Amino acid sequence: MPSILICGGGTAGWMTAIYLQHFFNREKPLIKISLLESATVPPVGVGEATVHSIRHFLQTLGLNEKEFMRASDATFKLGIRFDGWKKPDKQGRLHSYWHPFDIQNASTADMDISSAWLKHKTILATDYAHSVSISPHLAKLHKAPKLNNSADYEAPIPYAYHFDAGKLAEYLKTVACQRGVEHIQADIQKVNIKDGIICSVLSTQGEFTADMFFDCTGFASLLSNQISAENNWHSYQDVLPCNRAVVSQTQYQKGEVPYNFTRAIAMKHGWRWKIGLQNRIGNGYVYADKHITAQQAEDEFRSALGLDEMHPVRHLKMKIGRKRQFWQGNCVSVGLSSGFIEPLESTGIYLIEAAVRLWCEHANFDWSNPVLKKRYNQLFAAIYDDLKDFIVLHYALTDRDDSAFWRDAQNVLIRCPELSEKLSLWQHKVPQSSDFWDVGSQLFNEINYRFVLYGMGYFPNTKALFSVVKKEQQSLQLLQSLLQFCEQKSQQHPQQIQWF
Numbered sequence: 001m002p003s004i005l006i007c008g009g010g011t012a013g014w015m016t017a018i019y020l021q022h023f024f025n026r027e028k029p030l031i032k033i034s035l036l037e038s039a040t041v042p043p044v045g046v047g048e049a050t051v052h053s054i055r056h057f058l059q060t061l062g063l064n065e066k067e068f069m070r071a072s073d074a075t076f077k078l079g080i081r082f083d084g085w086k087k088p089d090k091q092g093r094l095h096s097y098w099h100p101f102d103i104q105n106a107s108t109a110d111m112d113i114s115s116a117w118l119k120h121k122t123i124l125a126t127d128y129a130h131s132v133s134i135s136p137h138l139a140k141l142h143k144a145p146k147l148n149n150s151a152d153y154e155a156p157i158p159y160a161y162h163f164d165a166g167k168l169a170e171y172l173k174t175v176a177c178q179r180g181v182e183h184i185q186a187d188i189q190k191v192n193i194k195d196g197i198i199c200s201v202l203s204t205q206g207e208f209t210a211d212m213f214f215d216c217t218g219f220a221s222l223l224s225n226q227i228s229a230e231n232n233w234h235s236y237q238d239v240l241p242c243n244r245a246v247v248s249q250t251q252y253q254k255g256e257v258p259y260n261f262t263r264a265i266a267m268k269h270g271w272r273w274k275i276g277l278q279n280r281i282g283n284g285y286v287y288a289d290k291h292i293t294a295q296q297a298e299d300e301f302r303s304a305l306g307l308d309e310m311h312p313v314r315h316l317k318m319k320i321g322r323k324r325q326f327w328q329g330n331c332v333s334v335g336l337s338s339g340f341i342e343p344l345e346s347t348g349i350y351l352i353e354a355a356v357r358l359w360c361e362h363a364n365f366d367w368s369n370p371v372l373k374k375r376y377n378q379l380f381a382a383i384y385d386d387l388k389d390f391i392v393l394h395y396a397l398t399d400r401d402d403s404a405f406w407r408d409a410q411n412v413l414i415r416c417p418e419l420s421e422k423l424s425l426w427q428h429k430v431p432q433s434s435d436f437w438d439v440g441s442q443l444f445n446e447i448n449y450r451f452v453l454y455g456m457g458y459f460p461n462t463k464a465l466f467s468v469v470k471k472e473q474q475s476l477q478l479l480q481s482l483l484q485f486c487e488q489k490s491q492q493h494p495q496q497i498q499w500f
Contacts, residue, residue: 002367003032005208007188007201007223008216010043011165012335012352014172015057016214017181019356022061025180034182034210036203041187043218048165048275048282049077049262049346051443052101052158057353063175065152071171072163073278075258076144078102078135080345084266086399086456097127097455098261099345100135102157103447114450115430118459128454139261160346162262162275162282184208188217191226196329198223212367213331219319221337227328234339234381235321239392239412241288241405242270242342243320246301248313250281264344267300269405273343286318286342291405318342322384327373332359339384344391350443354383382439389419390444390452396423397456426453429460 006017017035024031058068068074079100086095103113117131130136134157138145145159177183186205191198200209201223215223224232237243252258258276265272270287285301292300294315301313322339326332333339334355341347358379362372396413400406413420422435431446431453453459 001030001032002212003034003210004212004214005201005210006033006035006214006216008218008335008337009035009037009169009173010216010218010335011169011172011349012218012337013037013214013216014169014176015349015352016216016334016356018061018172018176018179019057020360021176021179021181023360029180032182033180034184034208035176036184036186036188036201036208038187039185043166043169048277049162049273049343050160050349051346052160053350053353053443054160055153055158057357059153061175068168068171069161069163072161072168073280074161074163074168075277076146076260077160077162078139078145078157078261079133080262080264081136081139082264082266082394082455085264085271085394086397097451098129098133098136099448099451099455100129100133100261101159102135103132103451114454118430118454118462121459129451133451135261139259142257142260144260162258162277164277188222191223193226193329196227198227198329198331211330215331215333215337216335218336219317219340221333223331224323224328224333224337227331228325232324232328233321234324236341236388237320239415240320240342240388241290241408242286243318244289244294244297245284245286245316245318246294246298246313247282247284247316248301248305248307248311250283250305250307250311252276252281262346265304266400267304268403269297269300271344272301272304284343286344288405291403322381324381325377326355326380327359327376330367338380341384341387341391344394345387345444347387347391347443351383351387355380383443386439387443389416390448392416392419393449393452394456397453397458423458426458426460429462 004020006013006020013035017033020031021033025033058065079098081096081098083096084094085097088094113132114128117128121128121131135145138157145157146155173183184203184205186203188201188203190202192200192202198210198213200207201213213223215221217223258278259274260276263274265274267285267287269291270285272283272285275282283301283305285297285304287297298313298315301307302309302311307313318340319336320340320342323333323337326338332355335348335352338351338355341351358376362376363369366372392412395409396416396419398406398409400409413423422431425435426449431449433446436445
């Protein structure tokens with residue numbers, strides 16, 4: 001029987017294990033799948049927000065949604081609210097915009113709803129996201145996305161989750177082992193390699209061999225770096241300088257309820273997240289160490305949260321970029337060992353999903369084919385590069401000049417030619433699906449780009465050459481009808497979490 005050894009636990013390791021077990025062994029045992037996990041090295045454990053593809057991943061595995069949410073202290077996520085990413089307006093009001101998961105593509109106006117909004121935005125009372133999306137309205141009302149009779153992973157609008165990454169890994173571990181994955185607790189001591197192929201892994205519990213290895217050992221990349229550490233790294237730090245974070249957990253104040261959206265709050269030298277779980281709040285300040293020291297960042301973080309000196313915080317170092325080759329020999333890098341893009345759009349969990357799904361598509365019982373390896377590496381590199389450009393977009397459109405960090409952000413486009421070219425195009429037209437036919441990622445497309453562009457005030461200089469005012473008004477009114485339906489039928493967010 002062929003064998004796979006996954007080295008490293010945490011979210012990356014156990015998501016990989018349970019997916020491979022489902023893909024290869026759900027009908028009958030075809031492949032021996034084992035996971036070797038350190039008993040002494042804790043996982044990073046701060047990836048607490050996701051994008052809505054996670055629902056399809058969990059559903060594919062046949063996991064019960066209520067059980068998963070209870071086990072991981074999960075809450076629902078309708079999108080991200082960005083606060084302070086531009087200067088306050090002339091009245092001194094904080095700049096804020098939404099990137100939700102849903103958009104209604106009304107077809108009654110012979111144009112999409114975004115074009116209708118652009119044509120009438122000067123007379124509309126709401127910003128772009130509140131005009132074309134339901135999620136910001138539901139968030140304000142503390143409403144959950146699911147209806148009372150919604151089936152697992154189904155709702156009128158897309159949604160994702162916030163969860164405790166450590167508890168999620170424990171839940172997936174339990175299910176994976178019940179389904180037949182072998183769990184080994186040991187520390188890796190040596191990786192034996194011959195001609196670019198891993199022969200075995202020597203650990204504190206003995207030597208383990210396998211036909212295929214998955215490196216889920218985080219930034220250490222204990223397996224893949226032994227195959228090729230030199231010339232196998234593509235850095236993004238020239239365009240995404242935030243490479244450090246200080247993180248902490250806080251408790252809810254009396255009367256405070258979990259947000260059903262992620263908050264991304266601009267700081268002087270970066271930004272901080274606020275993520276509400278069932279039982280606590282996750283906080284983190286992502287910053288660039290070339291502008292401030294770790295102590296300065298901690299002081300700014302504590303001040304923003306009102307934390308005293310006794311409240312515990314953790315400092316993290318992040319390696320921003322990606323591998324050039326993710327699949328080398330008989331080893332595939334997954335999770336932080338494959339690369340990292342700062343967590344602004346919650347893409348860390350998605351990159352784990354994408355890595356294992358894409359590998360299964362390309363390597364079904366043909367694990368050494370160089371043609372398949374080359375294609376896998378090309379596609380996954382394109383996914384990383386596309387996500388990188390989308391993250392850069394959030395910074396590049398700022399007008400903040402209160403620190404060197406934000407002034408530098410305004411000049412980053414000279415090092416992002418593809419994104420710069422698209423922005424030039426979007427000065428004259430609305431982003432459309434045809435603008436993304438050449439990209440590798442299917443996660444962020446014209447819908448997502450419009451939320452950031454228009455939320456940051458980057459509008460095209462277009463002239464309407466036709467008039468369909470009545471139908472345009474009808475398309476915008478469709479949104480209001482759906483909103484009223486969801487408001488009436490959905491529960492309050494805290495109530496639905498408790499029910500789950």
